Amino acid sequence: xxxxxxxxxxxxxxxxxxxxxxxxxxxxxxxxxxxxxxxxxxxxxxxxxxxxxxxxxxxxxxxxxxxxxxxxxxxxxxxxxxxxxxxxxxxxxxxxxxxxxxxxxxxxxxxxxxxxxxxxxxxxxxxxxxxxxxxxxxxxxxxxxxxxxxxxxxxxxxxxxxxxxxxxxxxxxxxxxxxxxxxxxxxxxxxxxxxxxxxxxxxxxxxxxxxxxxxxxxxxxxxxxxxxxxxxxxxxxxxxxxxxxxxxxxxxxxxxxxxxxxxxxxxxxxxxxxxxxxxxxxxxxxxxxxxxxxxxxxxxxxxxxxxxxxx
Amino acid sequence: xxxxxxxxxxxxxxxxxxxxxxxxxxxxxxxxxxxxxxxxxxxxxxxxxxxxxxxxxxxxxxxxxxxxxxx
Numbered sequence: 001x002x003x004x005x006x007x008x009x010x011x012x013x014x015x016x017x018x019x020x021x022x023x024x025x026x027x028x029x030x031x032x033x034x035x036x037x038x039x040x041x042x043x044x045x046x047x048x049x050x051x052x053x054x055x056x057x058x059x060x061x062x063x064x065x066x067x068x069x070x071x072x073x074x075x076x077x078x079x080x081x082x083x084x085x086x087x088x089x090x091x092x093x094x095x096x097x098x099x100x101x102x103x104x105x106x107x108x109x110x111x112x113x114x115x116x117x118x119x120x121x122x123x124x125x126x127x128x129x130x131x132x133x134x135x136x137x138x139x140x141x142x143x144x145x146x147x148x149x150x151x152x153x154x155x156x157x158x159x160x161x162x163x164x165x166x167x168x169x170x171x172x173x174x175x176x177x178x179x180x181x182x183x184x185x186x187x188x189x190x191x192x193x194x195x196x197x198x199x200x201x202x203x204x205x206x207x208x209x210x211x212x213x214x215x216x217x218x219x220x221x222x223x224x225x226x227x228x229x230x231x232x233x234x235x236x237x238x239x240x241x242x243x244x245x246x247x248x249x250x251x252x253x254x255x256x257x258x259x260x261x262x263x264x265x266x267x268x269x270x271x272x273x274x275x276x277x278x279x280x281x282x283x284x285x286x287x288x289x290x291x292x293x294x295x296x297x298x299x300x301x302x303x304x305x306x307x308x309x310x311x
Numbered sequence: 312x313x314x315x316x317x318x319x320x321x322x323x324x325x326x327x328x329x330x331x332x333x334x335x336x337x338x339x340x341x342x343x344x345x346x347x348x349x350x351x352x353x354x355x356x357x358x359x360x361x362x363x364x365x366x367x368x369x370x371x372x373x374x375x376x377x378x379x380x381x382x
Contacts, residue, residue: 234367273377
């Protein structure tokens with residue numbers, strides 16, 4: 001409640017402040033200029049308040065706050081001044097390896113268990129991978145915070161099945177922060193999330209997953225992000241900055257069409273390949289996809305518990 | 312929405328199938344190769360690449376079919 005309240009109150013100041021300072025960009029779907037572009041700071045402030053309060057009793061809140069805050073602030077600098085694409089990718093990688101040195105990292109695979117190999121080191125790569133995957137799929141108003149609520153709820157259900165009470169509390173803070181951001185980013189958006197939003201939410205959720213050995217469940221619940229990232233990386237020939245990748249869709253009279261001449265494939269292109277869609281229909285399609293993968297993942301954990309298999 | 316859900320559910324099914332295969336091969340995956348590395352560590356890297364390739368091919372087939380429909 002404190003995290004949500006802090007986020008909502010901060011947003012009341014931050015949204016008009018961005019407008020006054022010209023931290024804005026164009027909403028291409030609605031043809032409106034002057035929309036604040038770094039609203040993700042609302043989620044960062046909300047979560048920082050929540051993690052700060054709970055850190056007295058839950059130790060994992062401290063490394064979680066440090067990593068998510070550092071990556072989120074990188075996103076903010078990117079929104080305000082621009083950051084080189086290698087810095088965007090390598091900074092989260094560096095933080096991930098620092099985290100792997102600082103805490104005991106494990107990777108339990110659903111239904112499989114542990115290999116007792118070096119897979120713990122692979123688990124930390126979820127931080128740069130998911131942070132960039134979240135950044136790659138933030139196409140329409142409201143989707144990113146709504147998706148974060150669904151994925152975090154799914155992970156909270158898995159953690160509850162495992163008896164990881166601390167993880168449930170931290171995931172509830174993540175949900176509260178995402179909901180506070182959603183209030184300002186929902187259609188029609190008062191502010192965009194910006195890189196600060198996608199980086200902070202991606203780093204926060206993936207660091208939590210690393211700390212509580214939930215990485216495979218994060219990949220399953222957030223599968224639309226993984227699928228979108230894989231499609232873009234395979235079709236664009238590697239990791240490139242979002243603005244350097246030609247859009248595989250085009251906009252006409254507020255409706256999104258797929259561009260059949262483009263070699264790039266994204267999840268939005270797959271969505272509009274059924275039929276051209278308006279912004280709100282794209283939001284609904286992507287949100288249904290994330291809700292479905294999140295619900296399946298929570299159900300998978302219950303199923304594995306019923307079968308007495310490794311969760 | 313149909314194509315997105317088709318791609319999503321097929322990707323989900325393939326990933327969970329990989330988990331089931333891995334659980335059957337667990338004794339092999341736990342065999343140590345060298346310096347703390349197990350067969351499973353190599354298998355997971357190969358599986359990630361193959362899984363990405365599956366998503367790419369599935370996406371490509373869906374897009375090709377839709378562009379063909381429109382010609």
